[in-house]
Amino acid sequence: MNRRAALKTLGTAAGAFLLDGCMRRGSQVVPGHPPELLHLPRVDVRPELEIRTVVGLRPFRPSGFVVRAENVGDKLVVHNYGHGGGGVTLSWGTSELAARLVREASGARVAVLGSGAVGLATSRLLQERGYSVTIYAKDLPPNTTSNTAGAQWYPFLVYEREHATPAFMQQFVEAAGIANRRFQLMVGERYGVRWIPNFYCSPDPYTSGRFAPGNPLHQFLVDVTAIEGPSNPFPLPYVRRVQTMMIEPSIYLPALMSDFFVAGGKIVVQEFHSLADVAQLSESTVVNCTGLGAHALFGDQELTAVKGQLTVLMPQPAVNYAAHFGDDYMFPRRDGVLLGGTHERDVWTLDPNPDAKQRVLAEHQQFFSGMKA
Known part of the structure; x- marks a missing residue:
């Protein structure tokens, strides 16, 4: 897939491995247009800001x-x-x-x-x-x-x-619930856990996946809000904001x-x-x-590696939100801004993939340059 095609399909790949779901139990997605969203700072994705690229091998089993x-x-x-x-x-x-x-x-x-x-x-x-x-x-x-x-x-x-x-x-659902509660107790400076807004951006309405009925983890999605129309600062028309914990x-x-x-x-x-x-x-x-x-x-023998790669940019303290679009995502941390979006199944090497890095950088540059100032 070329870069232009990749960005045309933003939001469609998040369901490839299943875990995309809906809203908090007993609630609805709430339309909302917080004015401050127009002022979210853009991430500076210049390649010269890269400080490292890291690789990890996810231990994946199709049956869990x-x-x-x-x-x-x-x-x-x-x-x-x-x-x-x-x-x-x-x-x-x-x-x-x-x-x-x-x-x-x-x-x-x-x-x-x-x-x-x-x-x-x-x-x-x-x-x-x-x-x-x-x-x-x-x-x-x-x-x-x-x-x-x-x-x-x-x-x-x-x-x-x-x-x-x-x-x-x-x-799975029991483990997720236990873990969610434990991490809530660890929010604060000592453990490097904090709540931040996440913005999931798509070219298409959310009729399936994370924000559609049927997600087994729907009760853990907090403050799901539709960010659409003139208040949407992102270059894709359908946006959902949800609050999640970030662990450093x-x-x-x-x-x-x-x-x-x-x-x-x-x-x-x-x-x-x-x-x-x-x-x-x-x-x-x-x-x-x-x-x-x-x-x-x-x-x-069912256990296999799914290679993931992150390109880390210089810390940008003003950026205090996460963004997801298609396979790509941006996470802000104190030690740097993480740009990700790779999952190479059955690849066991820890060597960085230069082509994957260039793709991720290019797609993030295109996405954030399209944000409203």
Whole structure:
């Protein structure tokens, strides 16, 4: 698809992996024309403002994440992996479901494999239950996949509708609710979590997808408002504003690490090559939060990589909103303005894709240059 064609189809690709839904439970999309929207600052997308381009591999399973327990040799292994693009978003929810499966008495020693957002949330919840937790991980923040996440609170690319079972959907909605409530309690400077307005922009009316009936996560869409007509500052005619939480990994992950250590947690830097390595651990209960690593370590052949790439521009403090159009999105953070919009399935390389970067930059330049001043 060329750049012009890509922008003509803005808004149509958001449903490609399913998770697009409607409005807050019991409410309607409210027409609204806040005058200040005409004064949203444009993002400066000059290429010379780029400070880095980062790549992360989303651990994706068409049937969704795995939270279950099994006996592996003489150990109880509780799995908590395969979150796709929703790892940070769902972390507290699936970790709560996983923690419920740990059957040890309070005070027992538990091993957690992995130190990304899921591993850290799991570890903290186990500590809150009175367990003595050691994290075993090859990489620690800031060198985890979670550090490259956009980390807006809304699950993305978690499953495919045709492969999701009713049992999974029940798990999914429960996990999302738990996580949403936990992150609300973490809003503030310490954890780098804040509420910001998101603007979803489309060339076509919202008759399907996120803002149409049927989204299993509709109750988590806050303050859904139609921004149309003369108050719409964006270059596409159909806009929905919704409030969501933005999580800053560069603040959030170190804060969780600090909490983990204060509660007596330990970390061992170790890579696991086989189940024989897991069997050597002294703990009798192991929680598997290895993300994409579960493909090789636990033989999950359904689990695959979906490569994502973000180009980060110099911070622009005046920009305090997120924008979504088609496959593209812009997230404002303290450490930079994130420009995204790639998902390359079954691509396992961490090498940046120059063509994808140029496409994303060009599409964002066209979009923001078309905004009303």
